[in-house]
Every structure is written in C-alpha cells, then in structure tokens.
Amino acid sequence: xxxxxxxxxxxxxxxxxxxxxxxxxxxxxxxxxxxxxxxxxxxxxxxxxxxxxxxxxxxxxxxxxxxxxxxxxxxxxxxxxxxxxxxxxxxxxxxxxxxxxxxxxxxxxxxxxxxxxxxxxxxxxxxxxxxxxxxxxxxxxxxxxxxxxxxxxxxxxxxxxxxxxxxxxxxxxxxxxxxxxxxxxxxxx
Amino acid sequence: xxxxxxxxxxxxxxxxxxxxxxxxxxxxxxxxxxxxxxxxxxxxxxxxxxxxxxxxxxxxxxxxxxxxxxxxxxxxxxxxxxxxxxxxxxxxxxxxxxxxxxxxxxxxxxxxxxxxxxxxxxxxxxxxxxxxxxxxxxxxxxxxxxxxxxxxxxxxxxxxxxxxxxxxxxxxxxxxxxxxxxxxxxxxx
Numbered sequence: 001x002x003x004x005x006x007x008x009x010x011x012x013x014x015x016x017x018x019x020x021x022x023x024x025x026x027x028x029x030x031x032x033x034x035x036x037x038x039x040x041x042x043x044x045x046x047x048x049x050x051x052x053x054x055x056x057x058x059x060x061x062x063x064x065x066x067x068x069x070x071x072x073x074x075x076x077x078x079x080x081x082x083x084x085x086x087x088x089x090x091x092x093x094x095x096x097x098x099x100x101x102x103x104x105x106x107x108x109x110x111x112x113x114x115x116x117x118x119x120x121x122x123x124x125x126x127x128x129x130x131x132x133x134x135x136x137x138x139x140x141x142x143x144x145x146x147x148x149x150x151x152x153x154x155x156x157x158x159x160x161x162x163x164x165x166x167x168x169x170x171x172x173x174x175x176x177x178x179x180x181x182x183x184x185x186x187x188x189x
Numbered sequence: 190x191x192x193x194x195x196x197x198x199x200x201x202x203x204x205x206x207x208x209x210x211x212x213x214x215x216x217x218x219x220x221x222x223x224x225x226x227x228x229x230x231x232x233x234x235x236x237x238x239x240x241x242x243x244x245x246x247x248x249x250x251x252x253x254x255x256x257x258x259x260x261x262x263x264x265x266x267x268x269x270x271x272x273x274x275x276x277x278x279x280x281x282x283x284x285x286x287x288x289x290x291x292x293x294x295x296x297x298x299x300x301x302x303x304x305x306x307x308x309x310x311x312x313x314x315x316x317x318x319x320x321x322x323x324x325x326x327x328x329x330x331x332x333x334x335x336x337x338x339x340x341x342x343x344x345x346x347x348x349x350x351x352x353x354x355x356x357x358x359x360x361x362x363x364x365x366x367x368x369x370x371x372x373x374x375x376x377x378x
Contacts, residue, residue, distance in 0.1 A: 002306065002331040005341055009233045010330045011307050012259055012343070012350040013204050013363065014226065037203065037226025038355075039238045040317035044198045047236065047322070049228045070201055073367045080374030095377050117191065118200050126315060128324060130231035135317060141199045142191040149357055152194055154201070156354035156361060161201040163352065163363055165345035166227075168338055169371060172345060174202065174352055175364035178262045182358060185269025188284050 009035070009166065016162035016171060018082050019048055020067040020100070020109045021059035028100035028109035030069070030092055031056045032083030034164040035131060044138040046120055049131040055087035060122060060134055065106035070116035072160040073173045079162065080171070105139045115159045117142045198224070198355065205351035205360060207271050208237055209256040209289070209298045210248035217289035217298035219258070219281055220245045221272030223353040224320060233327040235309055238320040244276035249323055253311040256292055258300035261349040262362045268351065269360070294328045304348045306331045 014034040021029050036048035046068060050057045060066050071079035078096045085092065093100045099112035103119045110117040120136025147158040156174055163172045203223040210218050224238040235257060239246045249255050260268035267285045274281065282289045288301035292308050299306040309325025336347040345363055352361045 001334050003334040003337070005330045005332060005343075007233055007327050007329055009227045009230050009235075009327065010343070011204075011206075011227065011235060011257065012305060012345050012348055013202055013352055015200075015202050017200075035227040035229070037236065037238075038198045038200065038224040039236065039322050040224070040320040041198050041240075042319035043317075044196055045317055045320075046198075046200060047226065047228065049226075051230075068200065076368040077373045077376060080368060080370055080372070081377040082374070084371060084374050085378065116201060124315070124317075126313070126324075128229040128232075128234055128313075131229040131234075133228050133236070133324075135315075135322075138196050138198065140196055141194045143194060145190050145192040148192070153356045154194075154199070156201050156352070156357065156359070159201055162367065163202055163345070164370065167342045168345065169369060170345070170366045171368045171370060171373075173364035173367050175362035177359045178351065178362050179265040179269060179360045180358060181269055181353065181360060182273060183269070184266045184360075185271070185273050187266060188270040189274065 013163040014166055016071060016079055016164045018069045018071055018079055018111055019056055020069060021056050022063055022108060023059050028093055029055055029059060029087030030082050030111060032079050039135060045135050046118055046138055047133055047135050049133050051131055063107040064122040065108040066120050066136055067103055067108045067110040068118045069111035069114040070161050072115050073162060076171050115144045115147055202352040203355055205260060205268055205353045207258045207260055207268055207300055208245055209258055210245050211252055211297060212248050213251060217282055218244055218248060218276035219271050219300060221268050228324060234324050235307055235327055236322055236324050238322050240320055249311060252296040254295035254297040255309050255325055256297045256299040257307045258303040259305035259350045261304050262351060265351060265360050304333045304336055
C-alpha cells in the first residue's frame with residue numbers, strides 16, 4: 001500500500017557533486033549539491049541548481065563557467081564538508097588539503113584528487129523559485145586513467161561515486177551490476 | 190593522471206526513472222530516462238529531459254503533467270524495456286503486465302508495482318537542444334508503506350532504486366552507507 005509523503009523534494013537516486021568556481025578575486029571555491037543532472041545530449045549539457053544565497057551562485061554568473069568534480073567514497077568527509085560551510089567564510093581547499101586545479105578549458109577550478117571531472121560553460125540560467133537552474137555545456141569530461149573499463153569507458157565501481165539518500169541524509173556507495181541496458185528488457189519485445 | 194574523454198554526456202551517478210503520461214486518447218504510456226534531477230526546493234520541482242521525437246514529449250505538453258515511477262532492482266527488465274520501445278507502437282503496460290494507476294492529483298498514470306512515485310504538474314519547459322527540459326512541480330511523493338526507515342523517511346536500500354552507468358550501459362543497485370550527511374564532514378570545521 002502506497003503512503004503519501006506530501007509535496008517535497010524526495011526521489012532516489014540523487015547525486016553527490018562538487019561544483020567548482022572562482023570568486024571575483026580568483027580564489028577557488030567548491031560546494032556540494034544533490035540537485036542536478038544531465039539535461040541535453042546535443043549540445044551535451046549538465047544542469048545544477050543553486051540557491052541565490054550561495055557563494056557559488058555569484059561566481060558562476062560572473063565567470064560563466066563551473067566544473068563538477070565527482071568525489072569517490074574515499075572523499076565522503078571532504079564532500080560533506082564542502083556542503084556544510086560557505087566559501088564566503090573559509091577556503092575549503094585549504095581546510096581539507098585538497099588541490100584546486102585550474103581548468104584549461106573553462107574559467108573554473110576542479111578538485112584534482114577526485115576521480116571524475118566535468119567542465120562546463122554556462123549557457124543559460126533559469127529562476128525556478130528558491131533555486132536557480134544553471135545549464136552548462138559540457139566542454140570536456142576527465143577521468144583518472146586507471147579507472148577505465150576499456151578505452152573511453154569509465155568503470156563506475158572504480159570511480160566509486162556517491163549516491164545521496166535525501167531525508168535519511170545518508171551517503172551510499174554504488175552496488176553490483178543488476179543488468180545490461182538495452183539488453184535485459186528485450187525479453188518483452 | 191586524468192584522461193580527457195571529450196565533450197559528452199558522461200557523469201556518475203545518473204538515475205533510472207520511468208516517466209508516466211497519458212496520450213490524447215487517454216492511453217497510459219511510460220518511458221525510461223536517465224537525464225533528470227531535482228531542480229528546486231521551493232516549490233519542490235523535478236526536471237526531466239526528453240527528445241521531441243518521444244511519444245511522451247507531446248503527451249506532457251498536452252496534459253501538463255507527468256509522474257516519475259522509480260523502479261526497484263526487481264523490475265530492471267521492465268524499466269529497460271520502457272526505454273527501448275515507443276508508446277507509439279506498443280502499450281508498454283500490457284506488454285509487461287504492469288499496472289497503470291491513475292493519479293488522483295495530476296493528469297498522468299504511474300506504475301503501481303514500483304515502490305516510489307513522484308507526481309508532477311508541468312510548470313515550464315525549456316528547449317536546450319536535442320532535448321527539451323520539463324520542469325514539474327512535485328505535488329506528492331508516494332512510497333510503499335513497508336519501505337520506510339521511520340515515519341516519512343524511505344529506506345533507500347529497501348526502495349532499491351537503480352543507478353545507470355552511462356557509456357558502460359549497466360544498471361547498478363545501491364550499496365552500503367558510507368557516511369552520514371552534515372556529520373562526517375564536521376571534522377574539518
């Protein structure tokens with residue numbers, strides 16, 4: 001029997017992504033979000049949603065760029081910290097000892113130690129309500145070379161990204177394969 | 190050493206969501222997507238991206254509503270099938286034997302057997318490129334009552350949603366907890 005839980009931002013799964021940006025003085029900042037997703041295949045685009053109150057909001061509008069660094073489970077504490085404090089008050093890279101690498105493609109930094117990075121140029125932004133949606137064109141995807149299944153195909157189990165369980169507020173690792181896409185469903189054709 | 194994989198829609202994790210809609214004749218349809226995410230907290234909104242060529246695209250514009258049913262790992266084959274064929278050619282509910290339940294809140298059906306359902310009213314749609322972004326206000330979230338951790342909080346391990354690994358094209362289950370949000374990162378404060 002289904003139970004109604006009301007009008008709220010609750011669905012599974014949601015990601016754990018660390019958004020990199022430069023502030024007006026060129027200091028690198030990074031904040032963690034769970035509101036975002038791929039939003040277009042051509043041009044390849046990634047959307048993230050931010051509150052106006054965040055430091056990152058102004059940074060992205062100014063620099064017209066952002067990166068998304070995907071933390072592995074090894075960096076769960078750092079990713080969590082990036083979502084707890086504001087770049088207005090603290091340099092989060094210094095606090096955690098992680099390295100801000102300057103993207104050569106877009107005007108934003110990424111987290112060097114994280115296994116997967118997506119570099120985006122801002123295309124649009126839409127005010128939805130409390131959150132503003134940023135639409136970024138993906139200029140490049142970078143992955144640590146030893147985490148590939150084969151040429152050009154990252155192994156999600158080796159990248160080991162996090163899933164955020166909203167409401168329960170827990171971070172989870174990725175589990176085993178349960179099926180192959182465009183294959184397991186063919187039995188109904 | 191990071192390897193550049195080029196400009197493409199590749200990031201981890203992405204969801205496996207089944208979008209429910211009615212066509213002009215009132216027949217229920219459902220299609221599987223991986224491009225989407227929560228995009229605003231107030232009003233609570235969920236975005237999904239669809240190609241104009243999909244049957245669901247026209248349905249949502251006409252009915253101004255959609256649902257997202259979250260398949261559990263048990264229904265991996267059905268979810269995969271929903272992404273392989275078009276509602277123009279086949280009634281996917283009949284083909285799989287799953288049940289289209291009529292939402293009492295929005296003009297769209299959901300998959301009765303799936304453990305979690307989000308019902309949305311269309312607020313906006315934005316043409317990004319090949320894909321159009323639909324922004325839906327979440328009117329209700331429904332979860333099977335026996336899958337709650339405690340009052341109002343679904344257990345992600347019991348709901349057992351899928352994660353889609355793009356490029357590798359594999360479906361994965363959710364793994365163990367690796368940390369508590371707003372807690373594990375406090376050590377850096």
